[in-house]
Amino acid sequence: MRDFFFDTAGAEKDPFRTEITVGINLAECKDLAELFELFNTIRLFQLNFLPDWDEYMNGPGTRLRKEIQKALRLYERFGCVCLSDAELGRLLGDLRSLIRRTDRSMLRSGAVSACTRCAASGKGSCCFAEMGESYEFMGLFVNLLLGSNLPEKTDLPESCHFVGDSGCKLQARQSFCLNYFCPELKDFLGEETILMIRRLVGEQLLAGWELERALARYMENADIREHVGRSPYSD
Numbered sequence: 001m002r003d004f005f006f007d008t009a010g011a012e013k014d015p016f017r018t019e020i021t022v023g024i025n026l027a028e029c030k031d032l033a034e035l036f037e038l039f040n041t042i043r044l045f046q047l048n049f050l051p052d053w054d055e056y057m058n059g060p061g062t063r064l065r066k067e068i069q070k071a072l073r074l075y076e077r078f079g080c081v082c083l084s085d086a087e088l089g090r091l092l093g094d095l096r097s098l099i100r101r102t103d104r105s106m107l108r109s110g111a112v113s114a115c116t117r118c119a120a121s122g123k124g125s126c127c128f129a130e131m132g133e134s135y136e137f138m139g140l141f142v143n144l145l146l147g148s149n150l151p152e153k154t155d156l157p158e159s160c161h162f163v164g165d166s167g168c169k170l171q172a173r174q175s176f177c178l179n180y181f182c183p184e185l186k187d188f189l190g191e192e193t194i195l196m197i198r199r200l201v202g203e204q205l206l207a208g209w210e211l212e213r214a215l216a217r218y219m220e221n222a223d224i225r226e227h228v229g230r231s232p233y234s235d
Contacts, residue, residue, distance in 0.1 A: 064133050064161060068150050071140035078219055082145060088218060091211040092145055098204040099146075099171050102178070105200055109193050114185055116167045119159055126180050127168070132161035138212050139172060146171045172208055175201075 082088050106112050119127040132154075140150060148171050155164040162169045168177065178201040181194055189197075 061133050064135065067135060067137045067140060070137035071144060071150065074137065074141045074219070075144040078215075078222070079145065081222075082215065082218065085218065088211070088214055091207070091214055095142075095172065095204070095207045095211050096146060098200070098207050102197070102200045102204050105197055109189055109197065111181075111185060111189060111197070112167060114188060116165075118182075119163050119167075120156060120165055126176075126182060127156075127160040127163040129158055129160060131174075131176065132159075132163075134176075135162070135170075135174065138215070139174065139208075141215070142172045142208065142211060143170050148172075175205055178205070 083092070103112070115127070144150065148169060151161065151164075151169060154161045160168075179198060181189065186194060
């Protein structure tokens with residue numbers, strides 16, 4: 001369905017800053033949800049080179065801890081002003097509404113209960129440890145603005161850092177988390193329900209992307225106004 005390739009030169013030396021060259025046949029991507037899923041697949045490809053595998057199997061790895069700390073620093077500095085800004089507030093409200101719409105659809109379909117049971121079963125699920133490690137600071141910052149708490153400890157060993165007994169602790173989740181349906185879940189839900197959910201997911205992901213762009217512009221402008229030489233969300 002899609003044609004893409006990876007150039008991973010230098011990954012073993014610096015796995016988190018590897019430049020990945022991707023060739024994509026965009027004409028074959030059917031919708032926004034599929035395109036977001038492709039880019040998330042590229043991100044997960046980088047995680048094959050994670051150096052701290054044993055460490056993050058039972059807690060956040062070094063990289064995720066850094067991303068969480070970046071998000072917390074952003075929230076400490078910009079949280080209140082972002083929440084009080086009219087335009088950012090509008091975008092945040094739009095995203096919150098779309099998340100609730102998607103969540104209601106998944107709840108009614110039975111997908112939420114099925115995925116939660118699977119994640120807690122210990123037999124392995126799509127809420128795997130590497131998935132949590134792929135989250136970056138801006139997405140985590142958005143979750144803080146939405147009122148989500150970022151846990152310090154992993155509740156379910158060898159699972160995603162953000163999954164618990166009641167499901168995912170994040171409100172704004174990544175494309176893979178929203179778009180992936182295992183064979184068992186596909187059979188349970190049926191094609192029509194899956195297509196409906198993916199349409200809602202695509203609109204939600206687009207709203208999240210627009211919010212992240214607006215937040216980045218806002219914070220860059222704030223740095224310029226305050227004559228700060230080094231951004232708090234940079235390495």
